[in-house]
Amino acid sequence: MKNKIGWLLVHLELILVALFVILPIIWIVMSSLNTGNGLASASFIPKDLTIEHYKRLFTDSNYGNWFFNSFLIAALNAVISVMLIMLTAWVMSRFRFKGRKAGLMSILLLSMFPTFLSMTAIYTLFWNFGLLNKPAALVLIYAAGAIPYNVWLVKGYLDGIPQEIDEAAYIDGSSYLTTFAKIVLPLSRPIVTYCAVSQFMMPWMDYILPNMLLSSDENRTIAVGLYNMISGKENSNFTMFAAGAVLIAVPITILFLFFQKYLVQGIAAGANKG
Amino acid sequence: MGVNMKNKHRMVLFSALLWGSGQFFIAKQRRKGRLFFLTQVLMVGIELLTGYWPNYFAGQIRNFSLRLHGGFFTRGLWGLITLGRVEGIKGDHSTILLINGIIALLGLAAFSALYVLNITDACKQGALLDCPDNRRIEKSNKLPGKKKIFPYLVLTPAAVIITLIVLMPIIFSVVIAFTNYDSNHLPPAHLVDWVGIENFMKLVSIPIWSKTFIKVLIWTVIWSAAATFSTYFMGLLQALMLNSRHVKHKSIFQSIYILPWAIPGMISLLVFKNLLNGQFGPVNQFLLDAKILSERIPFLTDPVTAKISILAVNLWLGFPAFMVMLLGVLSNQEESLYEAAKIDGAGKFQVFFRIKLPLLMYATAPLIIMNLANNFNNFGAIYFLTGGGPVNPDLQFAGDTDILISWIYKLTLDQRMFSMAAVMNILIFLFIAVISVWNFSRTNAFKEM
Numbered sequence: 001m002k003n004k005i006g007w008l009l010v011h012l013e014l015i016l017v018a019l020f021v022i023l024p025i026i027w028i029v030m031s032s033l034n035t036g037n038g039l040a041s042a043s044f045i046p047k048d049l050t051i052e053h054y055k056r057l058f059t060d061s062n063y064g065n066w067f068f069n070s071f072l073i074a075a076l077n078a079v080i081s082v083m084l085i086m087l088t089a090w091v092m093s094r095f096r097f098k099g100r101k102a103g104l105m106s107i108l109l110l111s112m113f114p115t116f117l118s119m120t121a122i123y124t125l126f127w128n129f130g131l132l133n134k135p136a137a138l139v140l141i142y143a144a145g146a147i148p149y150n151v152w153l154v155k156g157y158l159d160g161i162p163q164e165i166d167e168a169a170y171i172d173g174s175s176y177l178t179t180f181a182k183i184v185l186p187l188s189r190p191i192v193t194y195c196a197v198s199q200f201m202m203p204w205m206d207y208i209l210p211n212m213l214l215s216s217d218e219n220r221t222i223a224v225g226l227y228n229m230i231s232g233k234e235n236s237n238f239t240m241f242a243a244g245a246v247l248i249a250v251p252i253t254i255l256f257l258f259f260q261k262y263l264v265q266g267i268a269a270g271a272n273k274g
Numbered sequence: 275m276g277v278n279m280k281n282k283h284r285m286v287l288f289s290a291l292l293w294g295s296g297q298f299f300i301a302k303q304r305r306k307g308r309l310f311f312l313t314q315v316l317m318v319g320i321e322l323l324t325g326y327w328p329n330y331f332a333g334q335i336r337n338f339s340l341r342l343h344g345g346f347f348t349r350g351l352w353g354l355i356t357l358g359r360v361e362g363i364k365g366d367h368s369t370i371l372l373i374n375g376i377i378a379l380l381g382l383a384a385f386s387a388l389y390v391l392n393i394t395d396a397c398k399q400g401a402l403l404d405c406p407d408n409r410r411i412e413k414s415n416k417l418p419g420k421k422k423i424f425p426y427l428v429l430t431p432a433a434v435i436i437t438l439i440v441l442m443p444i445i446f447s448v449v450i451a452f453t454n455y456d457s458n459h460l461p462p463a464h465l466v467d468w469v470g471i472e473n474f475m476k477l478v479s480i481p482i483w484s485k486t487f488i489k490v491l492i493w494t495v496i497w498s499a500a501a502t503f504s505t506y507f508m509g510l511l512q513a514l515m516l517n518s519r520h521v522k523h524k525s526i527f528q529s530i531y532i533l534p535w536a537i538p539g540m541i542s543l544l545v546f547k548n549l550l551n552g553q554f555g556p557v558n559q560f561l562l563d564a565k566i567l568s569e570r571i572p573f574l575t576d577p578v579t580a581k582i583s584i585l586a587v588n589l590w591l592g593f594p595a596f597m598v599m600l601l602g603v604l605s606n607q608e609e610s611l612y613e614a615a616k617i618d619g620a621g622k623f624q625v626f627f628r629i630k631l632p633l634l635m636y637a638t639a640p641l642i643i644m645n646l647a648n649n650f651n652n653f654g655a656i657y658f659l660t661g662g663g664p665v666n667p668d669l670q671f672a673g674d675t676d677i678l679i680s681w682i683y684k685l686t687l688d689q690r691m692f693s694m695a696a697v698m699n700i701l702i703f704l705f706i707a708v709i710s711v712w713n714f715s716r717t718n719a720f721k722e723m
Contacts, residue, residue, distance in 0.1 A: 118443030144439035271640040
């Protein structure tokens with residue numbers, strides 16, 4: 001009897017939390033399939049289902065452009081960041097040279113300063129160099145901002161790989177860069193995956209910088225586009241926003257779930273490194 | 275004292291005037307000497323080619339001024355010191371001058387470092403030549419030349435991009451706090467000036483500034499603590515529930531619970547903003563239809579309710595991450611410890627609160643601290659839900675739910691009070707840096723560096 005009550009209570013709690021988690025998700029999916037435009041008309045159980053709003057995204061808004069811009073930024077950022085991070089962390093982990101400690105300490109201090117606090121400076125800098133309203137230029141900021149924190153993270157990982165392995169390669173006549181590409185990189189696949197995936201996912205939903213640096217609608221990223229679509233226009237654009245939100249949330253969610261293991265490991269390692 | 279110092283002195287003198295010449299002519303280190311010399315050529319070349327120095331020396335310019343005719347470095351320093359002299363659209367642009375000035379200063383700092391390296395190296399090599407037994411040392415010194423320079427070559431791209439995109443903007447944001455850059459001094463039409471610590475004095479002496487700052491700071495701290503610990507304990511509860519011996523289909527529930535973590539946060543926040551909309555939101559509509567309420571609740575527009583709503587939404591967003599982390603920690607814990615306590619007569623609750631919970635908290639302390647720091651600057655949770663609102667007229671451009679970072683955002687973008695925003699920036703940075711350094715100095719990564 002006591003067992004049954006326990007079973008009931010535990011499952012009651014689990015189901016209540018599951019509802020708390022899942023109801024908002026169902027609501028937004030349903031809203032995107034609803035007829036009508038406004039928030040007030042979006043009902044939980046729509047009378048008629050329609051995919052009209054998904055079509056409208058591509059005809060009435062620049063959703064396709066936004067998606068392309070975000071994808072371009074994300075992909076470039078993943079490649080460039082990983083290259084810079086891995087090379088820097090590898091040198092910091094394997095070589096002893098003058099200024100190494102000072103360099104490590106300075107990037108540690110820099111990683112504590114949130115990038116977007118310096119938005120005024122970045123705006124002026126971009127203006128100065130004619131980079132405003134160019135989506136790809138954002139990669140510069142993301143890659144630079146990613147270096148300090150991730151170099152520490154990756155350095156910690158590389159320190160755990162025995163140095164004897166690379167030394168054996170040097171004895172066999174392999175050069176520095178070949179050793180890095182053929183031995184160090186493959187051995188650090190989990191951390192490379194973490195950096196690549198997290199750097200790929202981050203720009204999709206960053207709002208402040210693209211909002212400031214990209215002014216024309218077709219050059220916007222998906223986060224800024226969606227925000228502008230809905231803010232203050234709940235009554236005319238809500239269902240279209242819902243469609244846009246679902247359309248971008250689905251691939252990112254799948255990507256997250258697919259790489260979940262690496263992301264969890266990376267976050268745990270990051271917390272332990274300070 | 276018997277040892278001849280001639281070479282050392284000559285080399286330092288040579289290299290001080292013409293970089294690398296001591297190494298090149300006296301120590302016969304051709305490659306190194308050439309590299310130092312090229313650095314000097316580069317520095318002087320940049321200055322000469324970006325300015326009008328040749329014309330000046332040829333006597334073609336009568337009224338020479340750094341403002342019009344200086345090169346990259348001299349004009350940059352002039353701009354940094356004066357922030358421009360000529361007002362108007364066609365005049366000087368103070369913030370551009372400031373940025374170029376900082377870049378020039380950083381460039382000069384790098385060149386000075388190389389110059390110092392050039393001198394100390396000349397000093398060292400000269401001393402080696404003076405030493406009677408120099409040949410052997412010279413030979414053994416020759417080998418690792420290529421090896422020594424390799425790390426610097428690999429680090430250069432990262433160093434340059436960090437200096438320009440991370441370090442330079444930070445310096446800019448710090449020094450802006452000592453200027454009067456705001457909506458009344460907006461370049462290019464107007465000039466910006468250095469004002470010393472006037473802005474910091476404002477924060478202390480003008481009541482509305484200090485009042486707003488303290489009120490926003492208090493809510494920021496409460497928010498970070500409440501947001502972190504509510505998600506932590508909700509995550510813990512769900513982790514324990516999933517691990518309960520009653521649960522057979524753990525993975526089904528787990529994959530549902532993980533969704534809020536996987537869905538992009540900004541999308542979720544915007545969805546909740548509409549869900550909780552005071553006028554048309556479906557939550558209010560549902561409660562009205564079900565006759566639970568007689569009037570709509572202003573979820574996001576009443577000072578107190580808005581704070582509760584934000585925390586509730588954050589709970590939805592944040593608990594899955596802690597749940598997953600804690601499930602990992604729980605699976606690594608040894609049951610034998612609890613068994614021992616049970617044998618000693620400890621009750622279920624005693625075992626949990628006295629042994630299990632402290633151990634879990636200890637194991638996850640770094641995650642908790644990282645989460646606190648993230649929430650301290652959690653712009654999205656505030657801005658996308660309430661926009662910092664409801665607006666509070668007693669505060670200086672801040673709403674009731676504004677945290678420091680969203681307040682700074684408003685000061686910058688809406689009010690264009692760049693200098694005051696910079697003052698807040700510095701304060702936040704100090705606050706975070708002190709905590710992070712303290713936290714980091716206790717970790718192994720620091721000791722093993």
